[in-house]
Amino acid sequence: MKIENLPPVFQNTRKASTKVYQVFLDGIIMKFFPSPETAICSACNLMPASPERVISNYYQGMVLIGKNNTEHVVWKTFPERAIITADTAHIPKRLKSIIRKQPFEIRYNTNFEEVIRSCQRDKTWINEPLIQIYSKLFEKGCVETIETYEEGRLVGGIWGVVINQNFGIMSMFHQANHAGAIALATLVNHLQEGKYHLIDCGVINSNFARYGATVISCEEFVNRLAQAHF
Numbered sequence: 613m614k615i616e617n618l619p620p621v622f623q624n625t626r627k628a629s630t631k632v633y634q635v636f637l638d639g640i641i642m643k644f645f646p647s648p649e650t651a652i653c654s655a656c657n658l659m660p661a662s663p664e665r666v667i668s669n670y671y672q673g674m675v676l677i678g679k680n681n682t683e684h685v686v687w688k689t690f691p692e693r694a695i696i697t698a699d700t701a702h703i704p705k706r707l708k709s710i711i712r713k714q715p716f717e718i719r720y721n722t723n724f725e726e727v728i729r730s731c732q733r734d735k736t737w738i739n740e741p742l743i744q745i746y747s748k749l750f751e752k753g754c755v756e757t758i759e760t761y762e763e764g765r766l767v768g769g770i771w772g773v774v775i776n777q778n779f780g781i782m783s784m785f786h787q788a789n790h791a792g793a794i795a796l797a798t799l800v801n802h803l804q805e806g807k808y809h810l811i812d813c814g815v816i817n818s819n820f821a822r823y824g825a826t827v828i829s830c831e832e833f834v835n836r837l838a839q840a841h842f
Contacts, residue, residue, distance in 0.1 A: 656687045661741075663748045670775055671837050673830045675782075675814065678739035685741050693833040694816035700824035701804050701811075703797045710790050711797060716760040716767065718798055724750040727757045727769040731783040738783065746782070749773065755782075758798050760791045767791040770799060772812075776840045779803075780812040796823060809840050 656669060666676050674687045703711075728746065732738040749755045754775065760768040768791025770784035779799060786792030800823050803811055813820040816827050828836075 673834045677737045678742040680736045694813040694825040696811040702824040719759045730785045758795045770795040777809045
């Protein structure tokens with residue numbers, strides 16, 4: 613029932629309650645948290661993390677990461693999100709010439725643990741509890757990897773959460789020149805071919821910008837995920 617269809621006394625009560633809630637939100641909650649997303653993250657951090665929550669919270673714009681140099685995991689959100697779409701996707705010209713030489717063998721989803729542990733060497737936010745949670749998601753098909761090999765040895769790769777044909781990059785690494793770049797270029801190629809709707813890069817940087825990443829608000833990002841879901 614719409615508020616204008618209620619009797620006057622109930623309309624006034626409803627309006628007063630709404631005003632009190634808004635004062636509470638603006639005057640109290642937002643003094644402690646810079647954004648509603650941050651408040652939601654703080655609430656979620658009071659609950660145990662699980663593979664299922666990784667998926668449900670991703671729809672709210674949250675990502676599970678490890679707390680640096682600890683055994684704890686926390687939810688993180690960003691006011692803006694860097695994404696690559698088929699309309700903006702671009703592979704640097706110089707990299708295209710390297711790809712044509714086929715310097716690496718490309719494999720998919722064959723060695724998740726080695727990929728994430730290779731990323732762990734450079735990323736202090738990848739800890740053991742995080743590895744265990746994302747390993748379970750990999751087993752469920754909700755995490756994918758693109759791996760580059762040189763003479764049978766893993767030398768680069770990228771891994772991320774895949775939900776409704778949206779690839780959310782979590783981390784990437786390289787142990788040979790261009791090995792990580794070619795893994796990312798392969799992902800962008802799949803986007804252009806229609807395998808994915810968008811690539812979620814998280815935070816914008818110069819590397820992602822080279823591949824066509826643009827910045828949108830967290831609210832727009834969540835709306836895009838919802839539209840893809842339904």
